[in-house]
Amino acid sequence: MPDLSFETAAAAGGARCIAGVDEAGRGPIAGPVVAAAVRLDPGRVPPGLNDSKKLTAARREVLFAALTRVADVSVALASPEEIDRLNILQATFLAMRRAVAGLARAPDHLLIDGNRLPPDLPCPAEAVVKGDARALSIAAASIAAKVTRDRIMADLARQHPGYGWERNAGYPTAEHLLALKTLGVTACHRRTFAPVHNILCEERDITT
Numbered sequence: 078m079p080d081l082s083f084e085t086a087a088a089a090g091g092a093r094c095i096a097g098v099d100e101a102g103r104g105p106i107a108g109p110v111v112a113a114a115v116r117l118d119p120g121r122v123p124p125g126l127n128d129s130k131k132l133t134a135a136r137r138e139v140l141f142a143a144l145t146r147v148a149d150v151s152v153a154l155a156s157p158e159e160i161d162r163l164n165i166l167q168a169t170f171l172a173m174r175r176a177v178a179g180l181a182r183a184p185d186h187l188l189i190d191g192n193r194l195p196p197d198l199p200c201p202a203e204a205v206v207k208g209d210a211r212a213l214s215i216a217a218a219s220i221a222a223k224v225t226r227d228r229i230m231a232d233l234a235r236q237h238p239g240y241g242w243e244r245n246a247g248y249p250t251a252e253h254l255l256a257l258k259t260l261g262v263t264a265c266h267r268r269t270f271a272p273v274h275n276i277l278c279e280e281r282d283i284t285t
Contacts, residue, residue: 079127079128079209079210079211079213079215079216080211080212081117081119081213083188083203083205083211083212084097084100084212084213085265087186087203088138092185092201093185094116094183094186094235095116095184095186095188095214096114096149096187096188096218097114097115097117097187097188097189097212097213097215097217098113098114098115098148098176098177098187098188098202098215098218099189099190099208099209099215099216099222100169100171100221101113101129101219101222101226102222102226102246103165103169104248105231105247105248106247106270107240107247107263108157108226108246108247108265109155109157109172109226109229110160110168110226111223111225111226111229112154112155112169112172112173112176113176113217113220113221114150114151114173114176114179114180114187115144115150115217115218115221116180116184116185117213117214117217121148122213123140123143123144126140126213126216126217127210127216128209129209129219129222129223129224130209130219130223134227137220137224141225141262142221144217144221148217149181151176151178151179151181152176152222152225153173154172154175154225155168155172155175155224157264157265157266157267158225158269159171161269162283164269166193169195170195171195172196173189174197174198176218177199178199179196183199183200184199184221185200185201186201186202187199187200187202187203187204188202188208188212188214189203189204189205190204190206190207190209190215190218190266191205191208192206196217227246230246230247233265237263239260240253241284243247247265256257257272261276262277
């Protein structure tokens with residue numbers, strides 16, 4: 078289970094405002110990539126925080142609601158258009174910077190899930206591999222990002238029925254890929270991602 082070891086070490090080094098950062102939605106072929114930054118109050122950490130992938134959807138919702146009451150939570154996104162323009166890595170970094178900028182109090186140390194740090198961060202940061210399973214503030218950010226993105230995809234599913242986004246969250250499942258071929262590409266799809274790009278190329282070949 079994640080704990081406060083990384084946060085405690087940062088505080089011992091002089092940091093006073095420490096936030097965890099994580100993302101959701103790098104792999105899907107539709108929808109935005111979402112990032113969250115969370116600064117926990119060590120004395121008011123909701124019990125049961127864990128890597129969002131290890132929690133049920135219902136449990137994530139409960140924990141996200143608790144986090145919004147007791148922690149500083151900021152969520153931001155990068156759109157499919159930005160993903161196509163920048164590439165998915167740089168768009169993820171953009172969403173992370175936006176999430177950090179949205180915190181009520183500017184952090185002086187960041188714990189970021191993964192093995193790479195976004196450029197142009199406003200303060201010192203450290204990359205934590207598998208951070209959502211090791212650091213509580215990153216686990217909290219993973220929950221906030223995942224819940225927010227799932228809600229966005231459920232809303233987009235109502236606007237674009239047939240792709241199953243309320244179930245597959247935009248990932249290239251068999252259901253989604255079949256709908257992509259039969260219903261076509263939407264404005265929510267990432268046009269530089271292979272399944273979408275290939276269909277667009279096929280459509281161009283047919284019309285030329």
